[in-house]
Amino acid sequence: MRFTISAAKPEDCKDIERMIMELAVYENMPDQVKISHKELERDGFGPNPFYHCLVAEVPEEHKSKDGNTTVGYVIFFYTYSTWKGRTVYMEDLYVMPEFRGNGIGKALLGAVAKLIPHGEQKENRPHFETWCFFKVRFLLRLHGRILIRVLS
């Protein structure tokens, strides 16, 4: 299945809100979602965004049974560890169930990896953390370095 990965735009936030809720429902915690597309629009864009987001889109002919063409997203931001320094934290990685198995999740994560600064100096490479690997099972290499190893 063809799909594209691109930086989210403000007009994607209603779709992102929808998928955040789908993920929360999957986790049996829909009541925990306190924000809407309005906060996402306010906080994710401009010169100092609070988060970065990429979205996955499929062509119109592959739209979901509910008519959606935006079918996955990843949200990440920088944090800091006083032990390890610069850290990229991946908050959410989600692909709609009917679109799984097409490599969309891996492509989203690979696109994040390409956005992470890297250099010859090992200390310039940020550490990577996440909580959300419950559905991700692969090994991601970038620039000869193992960035993410998930074997279980």
Next chain:
Amino acid sequence: MRFTISAAKPEDCKDIERMIMELAVYENMPDQVKISHKELERDGFGPNPFYHCLVAEVPEEHKSKDGNTTVGYVIFFYTYSTWKGRTVYMEDLYVMPEFRGNGIGKALLGAVAKLIPHGEQKENRPHFETWCFFKVRFLLRLHGRILIRVLS
């Protein structure tokens, strides 16, 4: 005991490195500290710092037995929750053992709270998170709102 709280400057980073290591030793994990004052100087200042830091200083006459006058620090930064939105994450809060019991930790945390944006609209107030409350036992109120409640 008199003390002052102020925003860390690059020249404070050797003291911050020393105290990060003291905290890691306290946690029995000194081998985990992979960064030094050089990374702290590079990452904490300029237009888009990776972290924010406040330091506590005592007058020369109250210097530590090792001659230090910078005796505590707090490091925090913004993260983002797809459930709760803007979040302030407090990475470290530390006061040297010989200076505890003087209200320095509470003053550091209060100074962080004053730096956090707040408004009439509840949704503009960021959520607050940390892992490091093992030695903090108090309730912090700000603008009539309970910001931190630690009872155990």
